[in-house]
Structures are given as structure tokens and as C-alpha cells.
Amino acid sequence: MSSIVNKYLQTPTEVGVVAVGFSGGQQKDGVDIAPQALIDSGLLTTLRDDLNYTIHHDGVVHTYTKLFPTSDPPLHVSGAKMPMLKPQTVSNATEALSSQVYEHAKEGRLVLTLGGDHSIAVGSISGVAKAVRERLDKEIAVIWVDAHADINSPQTSGSGNIHGMPVSYLCGFSSAPAENPSVFGWLEKNHLINPKKLVYIALRDVDFGEKKILRENGIKAFSMHDVDKHGIGKVMEMALEYVGDSPVHLSFDVDALDPMWAPSTGTPVRGGLTLREGDYICECVHETGLLVAMDLVEVNPNIGPRDGVDGVLGAAETVRAGSSLVRCALGESLL
Numbered sequence: 553m554s555s556i557v558n559k560y561l562q563t564p565t566e567v568g569v570v571a572v573g574f575s576g577g578q579q580k581d582g583v584d585i586a587p588q589a590l591i592d593s594g595l596l597t598t599l600r601d602d603l604n605y606t607i608h609h610d611g612v613v614h615t616y617t618k619l620f621p622t623s624d625p626p627l628h629v630s631g632a633k634m635p636m637l638k639p640q641t642v643s644n645a646t647e648a649l650s651s652q653v654y655e656h657a658k659e660g661r662l663v664l665t666l667g668g669d670h671s672i673a674v675g676s677i678s679g680v681a682k683a684v685r686e687r688l689d690k691e692i693a694v695i696w697v698d699a700h701a702d703i704n705s706p707q708t709s710g711s712g713n714i715h716g717m718p719v720s721y722l723c724g725f726s727s728a729p730a731e732n733p734s735v736f737g738w739l740e741k742n743h744l745i746n747p748k749k750l751v752y753i754a755l756r757d758v759d760f761g762e763k764k765i766l767r768e769n770g771i772k773a774f775s776m777h778d779v780d781k782h783g784i785g786k787v788m789e790m791a792l793e794y795v796g797d798s799p800v801h802l803s804f805d806v807d808a809l810d811p812m813w814a815p816s817t818g819t820p821v822r823g824g825l826t827l828r829e830g831d832y833i834c835e836c837v838h839e840t841g842l843l844v845a846m847d848l849v850e851v852n853p854n855i856g857p858r859d860g861v862d863g864v865l866g867a868a869e870t871v872r873a874g875s876s877l878v879r880c881a882l883g884e885s886l887l
């Protein structure tokens with residue numbers, strides 16, 4: 553059990569786990585089987601047996617298929633180059649997830665969301681933001697660790713994939729489109745985050761339109777350039793100073809890690825974090841005692857070179873890396 557005292561959780565030894573087998577925010581199958589792969593690798597047992605957490609988990613990997621509309625055509629939004637893909641599917645799934653996460657967070661538990669693609673952060677972060685406002689009258693800070701900024705609006709997106717847009721919706725830069733107001737129409741003001749309390753780490757593949765959004769809104773970001781320049785130690789010092797004493801939601805996209813460490817992910821980008829640097833980020837966040845929620849997303853066990861015998865090479869490695877990140881954020885330490 554960690555010796556760090558958590559400042560904001562009412563029951564810091566309890567973790568609410570939501571397993572989200574959802575891939576609708578992008579095009580590749582497989583990211584939906586990640587939660588089961590993480591659980592099968594022993595992640596939850598380790599949290600219980602080695603880190604002494606009480607785990608609240610319904611034992612279900614949620615796919616939300618009952619909530620999917622029978623037809624979900626691409627949504628052409630005014631001013632957009634590409635239509636939004638599976639808009640109602642993503643909206644419905646994240647709405648349900650938001651309530652699930654909210655139910656755990658309002659009890660004062662740490663919430664761990666296992667994805668799934670990164671579109672699910674619209675659900676997890678909104679649920680935590682709402683619960684923390686109600687319970688503590690505070691705004692959360694979000695530490696978004698990712699190769700990508702995921703802050704496209706439907707207008708700036710070059711693909712229409714919603715996993716590249718969650719931050720835009722969470723910041724309130726985008727909202728339900730006039731062409732179909734039921735898409736993310738469920739997002740209320742108390743679900744949103746303050747862009748001034750958002751900090752990125754490990755960015756290295758940011759679209760032109762996203763760079764403009766980051767600049768114009770003065771959003772704090774540490775790219776891989778900053779990690780190279782200052783080292784991960786100094787970057788974490790600066791990132792945590794920026795966060796101050798706000799409750800922290802850590803949203804970790806496994807593609808923040810270099811493909812050498814996490815090859816099985818949908819949009820790998822070379823030049824990323826080492827596994828140790830990723831673990832270090834999580835250890836530092838744990839040590840603050842501010843962590844109230846974590847997402848681990850974009851592990852895709854179907855992606856990677858095939859060896860013809862056991863299936864995908866690199867999948868087990870990526871699952872192990874993801875599992876390590878979660879354990880570090882929840883208090884596993886080297887000594």
C-alpha cells in the first residue's frame with residue numbers, strides 16, 4: 553500500500569473500475585478487446601493483492617451495443633472537410649460511460665477507466681468533472697499524455713474520427729452540431745473542463761488546425777521536444793507546478809510511448825516516451841496525492857506484426873506496458 557496521502561478521495565483505498573470495450577471513435581477493430589486483455593494479464597488482481605486496493609468492478613466489459621442507433625450515417629457539419637464518423641454511436645456510448653464514472657467518483661473513489669479508443673475520455677472526464685464539482689466544489693485538472701492532442705473540432709478534423717476530438721468537446725470549444733443536436737447534446741456545463749487546467753505531455757503529431765487551437769487558447773503543452781530538452785524530471789516538475797493543487801484526472805494514451813515499447817496501438821508515432829519515462833510520469837502524479845481518476849486507452853492487441861503462431865507480436869508487450877502505467881499511477885514504486 554502506498555504511503556502517499558490522497559487529498560481529495562474520500563475512500564482512497566477504493567478503485568472504481570470501468571472496462572470500456574469501445575472502438576467507435578476510430579476505424580480499427582481490436583481496441584475494444586484491450587480491457588479484457590489488461591484484466592487477463594492480472595492488472596486488477598495486482599491492484600487488489602499487491603497494492604491493497606478494494607476493487608469495485610461489475611465484471612463486465614461494456615460495449616454499449618444496445619445503445620447504438622440502427623443507422624449512424626456520417627454527419628456533415630457545416631464548415632467541415634470531413635463528416636463526423638459514427639457520431640450518434642460515440643455520443644451514446646460516452647453518455648453512458650459518463651454516468652458510470654460519475655457514480656464511482658461521487659463516492660470519493662479513484663476511478664480507473666480501461667479503454668477503448670480515446671473518444672471515451674469524453675465520458676470518463678465529464679463524469680469525474682461533474683462529481684468533483686458537486687463533491688468538492690472544485691475544477692479538475694487534466695494531464696493528457698499522448699502523441700496527439702485530440703483537440704480537433706469537427707471543422708478542423710482531417711479524418712472525421714471522433715477519437716481526435718474529445719478534448720475539443722470537453723473544453724467546450726465544440727458542442728452539439730446544429731445538423732444533429734443529439735450528438736453530444738447530453739454534455740452540460742458541469743461536465744466540462746477548464747482549458748487553463750489542461751496540460752499535455754509527449755505530443756509529437758499535432759495537426760495544423762490543432763496547433764492553432766492550442767496557441768489561441770494558451771493551452772499548456774510539453775511536446776517530445778520539451779522532454780528531450782529538459783528531461784522528463786524537469787517536465788513533470790513544470791507540469792505539476794502548472795496543475796497546482798487541483799484534483800487530477802490522468803488520461804494516458806498508450807501511443808505516448810514510443811512504438812518500441814507499445815507497438816500495438818492504432819496510430820503509433822516514432823520518437824515517443826520510453827516505458828520508464830511513462831512510468832515516471834505516473835509515479836510523479838501518484839506522489840502528488842492529487843489523482844482522482846485515470847484513463848488508459850488505445851491499446852490494440854490486434855495491431856502489430858504477426859508471427860503466425862501466437863498471433864500478434866507486440867500485443868503482450870503493449871498490454872504489459874499499459875498495465876505498468878496504471879500500477880505506477882496507483883502507487884507501485886521501485887523501492
Ligand SMILES: [Mn+2]
Binds near residue numbers: 715805850
Ligand atoms: Mn489520444
